[in-house]
Every structure is written in structure tokens, then in C-alpha cells.
Amino acid sequence: MNPVSDKLTAGATAGDAVSSARESSVREGILEVPGRVTLHHGGTLEGVRIAWRLVGPSGAPVIAALGGISANRRVCLTEDPRDSWWSEIVGPGRALDTARYRILSIDYLGGSGESTGPVAGQTFPSLSSYDQADALLRVLNHLGLKSLRAFAGGSYGGMVGLAFAERYPERLSHLIVIGAADRAHPMATAWRSVQRNIVRYAIERGQPAEGLKLARALAMATYRSSEEFAARFSGAPTRAGDRFVFPVEEYLFARGADYATRYRPESFLCLSESIDLHRVDATRIFVPTTAVAVREDQLVPLADIRAMVARLPSGRLHEISSVFGHDAFLKEPEQLRAIFSSALGETP
Structure with a gap:
């Protein structure tokens, strides 16, 4: 109707x-x-x-x-x-x-x-x-x-x-x-399903913004091409304490952190799901x-x-x-x- x-x-x-x-x-x-x-x-x-x-x-x-x-x-x-x-x-x-x-x-x-x-x-x-x-x-x-x-x-x-x-x-x-x-496409749904479950997991543990940051970082890796990432992020990692941080890692988590300050985790869950529910004739x-x-x-x-x-x-x-x-x-x-x-x- x-x-x-x-x-x-x-x-x-x-x-x-x-x-x-x-x-x-x-x-x-x-x-x-x-x-x-x-x-x-x-x-x-x-x-x-x-x-x-x-x-x-x-x-x-x-x-x-x-x-x-x-x-x-x-x-x-x-x-x-x-x-x-x-x-x-x-x-x-x-x-x-x-x-x-x-x-x-x-x-x-x-x-x-x-x-x-x-x-x-x-x-x-x-x-x-x-x-x-x-x-x-x-x-x-x-x-x-x-x-x-x-x-x-x-x-x-x-x-x-x-x-x-x-x-x-x-x-x-x-x-x-x-x-x-x-x-x-099922592969895109696979990526988004993981993102949504990251956010749900974080919400259950009282860290919704952190979950959204992680999910957005993962999403950013799917939005662009391998050619762009190769051109921009092929540099050497830097040491941070007892581990290394890679250039692409810095980029993804910076974008994720910025996103988490401007968007609601619950809205991300809703509209990400809506993408995967989409089906027209x-x-x-x-x-x-x-x-x-x-x-x-x-x-x-x-x-x-x-x-x-x-x-x-x-x-x-x-x-x-x-x-x-x-x-x-x-x-x-x-x-x-x-x-x-x-x-x-x-x-x-």
C-alpha cells in the first residue's frame, strides 16, 4: 500500500x-x-x-x-x-x-x-x-x-x-x-555487516563513538581505489611506543574519529542497513x-x-x-x- x-x-x-x-x-x-x-x-x-x-x-x-x-x-x-x-x-x-x-x-x-x-x-x-x-x-x-x-x-x-x-x-x-x-552487492553487504556489528558491539559496552570510529575507518577503505592508496600511503611506518603505525592507518582512523564527532551511531546503523535492504525492479x-x-x-x-x-x-x-x-x-x-x-x- x-x-x-x-x-x-x-x-x-x-x-x-x-x-x-x-x-x-x-x-x-x-x-x-x-x-x-x-x-x-x-x-x-x-x-x-x-x-x-x-x-x-x-x-x-x-x-x-x-x-x-x-x-x-x-x-x-x-x-x-x-x-x-x-x-x-x-x-x-x-x-x-x-x-x-x-x-x-x-x-x-x-x-x-x-x-x-x-x-x-x-x-x-x-x-x-x-x-x-x-x-x-x-x-x-x-x-x-x-x-x-x-x-x-x-x-x-x-x-x-x-x-x-x-x-x-x-x-x-x-x-x-x-x-x-x-x-x-553481497560483498558490499559483507563489509557493511561487519561495520554494523562493530558499532552494535561498542554500543553494548558503552562506547558507541569508539565503535563508530572503527566502523567508519573500515568503510573508508572501501570507498576509494587501491591505486589511490598505493600513491598516497606507500611510505614507511613510524614507531609509536612499542608498535608501528602505518600511513594508511593514520589516515583511516583520523577520518573515523572526525566522523564519530558528527554522526550518531544509531543513524549509521539505520542507514547502513537501508543500503543493504535496497531492492527495486x-x-x-x-x-x-x-x-x-x-x-x-x-x-x-x-x-x-x-x-x-x-x-x-x-x-x-x-x-x-x-x-x-x-x-x-x-x-x-x-x-x-x-x-x-x-x-x-x-x-x-
Whole structure:
């Protein structure tokens, strides 16, 4: 049963807070959905909150932009550029040009942002990429947006885009997915399962942040390519007390420690699981779709995206190479610029 209804979202205006960070170019708010929301895997949530942000010229076509499970609604054009997770790709004159388009994004349900998410010590229902797609639809209805010019999603955001395109094709003109397939690969699920169990083990022992640090360090080793690590971390280890510390070890645990200060362990568990629960029917996605596969991606193998595109009724595949592996969607603006321009029918 479709958990979204126009009647429900039509009255969901309480809690809306509009910011004038750039005088009509940046709007953001929190949509409060009254009553109970039924989720794809059978759970329910009460009093759902969905934080959203819309950036760009008034009246311009709208592109939804969603990223990995650590991403939030602040895609670009923040006061501090470090707060924007896709600023190398999205912004004035960028691959997704905010002078031509409005960019819409949300904080994921279950995440560490201002949308409804888990609280320490409490259980939180399992989430599907379909649930995130439904959340985005509620925001579209709330803002009076009839359709999206495109949906550009990287990693988990690409999974959400596939779910949105399957469920709401009349609301989307073109789908662009980068480093995402119609289901998770078992090897990637294996890595993430170990990460989640590290976090659960640490929570049980009263050290949730330490568990998240370790899990993120392990995850970082899967996001990039062996070529990049060989180029950056082939130096000699240094002695630290009675043991040696390797350059790559320093990098991984520094990144893990930083992550643990900014994200909730319970949110990591929720959204990491959501990745592995992801499964859509590619044969039912009739929206024209551009899929971008990265040959060096350890998490989403090239073969999986090729197979998905073969099942899509209207799919086109672009294969790129990048030492950044799975993170290429964050780090390859020039390669993505040409692909986005082609997908959006832009002229140079």
C-alpha cells in the first residue's frame, strides 16, 4: 500500500521555517507530517519531520540532489563551504549550475540531520529507499512542485532516485544515478555487516563513538581505489611506543574519529542497513535514466550497473575511471559535467 497521500501532505505545513540566507535564492524548512506513517518494511513512525532545502533562482527547473548516507540537505551555497557536501559539483557555473536550476535536497529519515531519526537507547524501524523517496514526494507536494526536471543521486542517493523513479514516474523527467544499482552487492553487504556489528558491539559496552570510529575507518577503505592508496600511503611506518603505525592507518582512523564527532551511531546503523535492504525492479523504471559506473568502485561493481541498465526500459550507461573509486561522484566535476549536460539536454 502506498503510504503517501496528497490529503496527508496537503495539511502538513506546521513547523515550516523559511530562511532568507540569500534573499529568495535559499529556502529551507522542516515539514511536519501529522499522524502515523507506515514504512515499506512494516514499521511505523509518528509525527515525522522532514528537513528540506531549496537553492536557486525562483521559477527555475528543480533538480533533486541526494548523496550517501552521510549527506544532508546542505548540498551547496552554505555560508561556510565546508558545510556543503557537493560543492565541487553543484553551484554557480558548476556541473549542476545553480544559476540554471533550483537544487532540492532533504535530510534523510533515520539520519543525523533534522529529519526524524533514531535516539540513543531506543529502537528505530528499518527503512527502505522507498521510504526516503516517499519523504521527498511529501516535500514536493508541500512546496507545490509538480515535477522534477531531474533527480541526481550518488551512492545511497542513487538508490533513492531509483526507488522514486519506479514509484512516481509522473513526477520526474530524468534520473541520473552515480555509483548505485538496483540492489546491493553481497560483498558490499559483507563489509557493511561487519561495520554494523562493530558499532552494535561498542554500543553494548558503552562506547558507541569508539565503535563508530572503527566502523567508519573500515568503510573508508572501501570507498576509494587501491591505486589511490598505493600513491598516497606507500611510505614507511613510524614507531609509536612499542608498535608501528602505518600511513594508511593514520589516515583511516583520523577520518573515523572526525566522523564519530558528527554522526550518531544509531543513524549509521539505520542507514547502513537501508543500503543493504535496497531492492527495486529495474524493469518497472520507465523514466529515462542515465547511469554512471566507476570502473574502480569496490562497492558497486561495474557488472552490476551494466546488468541494471540492460533491464531498464530507457537506460543509458556511462563508464568512467577514477582513482577516487566509489567517491568519484564527489570528486570528478569535469567528468560529471559532460554527463550531466548530455542527460539534461544542455547546449554548451
